[in-house]
Amino acid sequence: MNNIVLPDETQTDSSSDDETSLVVVILDSNPGQKMLRDSPHVLTHCVDSIIAFANSHLMQKAQNKLAIMACHSKTSQFIYPGQGKHTDVRQVDGQYEVFTAVEKITKKNLAKVLTADSSTVTKESLLAGAIAMALCYISRLQRTKPPGATLNCRILVVTGSSCSASQYMNYMNVFFTAQKQNVVIDVCALDQHLSLLQQGCDITNGLYLKVPQLQGLLQYLLWVFLPEPPIREKLVLPPPLKVDYRAACFCHRQLIEIGYVCSVCLSIFCRFSPICTTCHTVFKMPALPAVKPKKKKKI
Numbered sequence: 001m002n003n004i005v006l007p008d009e010t011q012t013d014s015s016s017d018d019e020t021s022l023v024v025v026i027l028d029s030n031p032g033q034k035m036l037r038d039s040p041h042v043l044t045h046c047v048d049s050i051i052a053f054a055n056s057h058l059m060q061k062a063q064n065k066l067a068i069m070a071c072h073s074k075t076s077q078f079i080y081p082g083q084g085k086h087t088d089v090r091q092v093d094g095q096y097e098v099f100t101a102v103e104k105i106t107k108k109n110l111a112k113v114l115t116a117d118s119s120t121v122t123k124e125s126l127l128a129g130a131i132a133m134a135l136c137y138i139s140r141l142q143r144t145k146p147p148g149a150t151l152n153c154r155i156l157v158v159t160g161s162s163c164s165a166s167q168y169m170n171y172m173n174v175f176f177t178a179q180k181q182n183v184v185i186d187v188c189a190l191d192q193h194l195s196l197l198q199q200g201c202d203i204t205n206g207l208y209l210k211v212p213q214l215q216g217l218l219q220y221l222l223w224v225f226l227p228e229p230p231i232r233e234k235l236v237l238p239p240p241l242k243v244d245y246r247a248a249c250f251c252h253r254q255l256i257e258i259g260y261v262c263s264v265c266l267s268i269f270c271r272f273s274p275i276c277t278t279c280h281t282v283f284k285m286p287a288l289p290a291v292k293p294k295k296k297k298k299i
């Protein structure tokens with residue numbers, strides 16, 4: 001029995017204890033989404049699925065961190081952890097206190113957001129702004145983390161809105177900022193195909209999935225979005241779709257395949273204009289195609 005070699009404790013990898021994963025879930029709670037206008041109870045189903053997903057993430061590792069945001073047509077807010085201290089959350093017998101807190105705080109703050117904005121409903125959600133807020137939050141955590149610790153961050157957007165090209169520039173700015181900060185953006189489309197957000201997933205090495213069946217949302221969240229990005233390479237996930245890389249023109253905010261690009265500031269236009277509206281560079285009018293004079297026939 002003495003011959004059994006015990007694993008050398010000095011060789012065990014202690015770095016994994018210093019690794020923390022943060023997931024920022026952005027839930028589109030805009031009641032103007034088509035699926036919520038058709039059947040408002042879908043939101044409850046989505047919130048329950050997201051809370052179960054969030055708790056599964058926290059369960060994977062004691063150090064894991066979580067934030068949940070609600071994205072609306074006029075504002076985006078953190079609903080978990082939320083502002084101030086939550087001392088009124090009582091423990092439920094048989095449930096881990098943190099899970100109870102996630103569920104109660106999320107539902108309470110989401111209800112506040114929904115009741116506060118009951119004015120004119122716009123269809124468009126401020127998803128780009130919500131991602132920007134999430135990136136600011138991540139950046140703050142990165143600055144205040146203890147020295148030597150690693151914080152792996154990702155953002156999960158869950159939305160049923162349609163993609164709006166009017167936020168094209170905001171989207172591109174947040175996608176490239178996320179890429180620079182090594183933040184992965186995952187998108188779970190509930191209702192419609194989202195070409196701009198799909199570009200964001202491609203830029204930041206995230207996953208894009210349009211849920212085939214809303215009833216099974218929790219299964220898709222747990223199967224596709226719960227594993228950490230390094231583990232995903234070993235899993236058989238839905239095959240990536242061909243990314244629609246169309247850009248929106250700066251003049252009409254419409255997605256175009258071929259257009260004019262300002263050679264100074266790289267602004268995109270669907271029609272030729274002699275002055276770039278972004279950087280005011282003056283261009284020469286394109287020369288008309290030269291018409292060859294017909295040769296006179298020699299008689």
Ligand SMILES: [Zn+2]
Pocket residue numbers: 249250251252253254269270271
């Ligand atoms: Zn245009």
Ligand SMILES: [Zn+2]
Pocket residue numbers: 262263264265266267276277278279280281
């Ligand atoms: Zn320009």
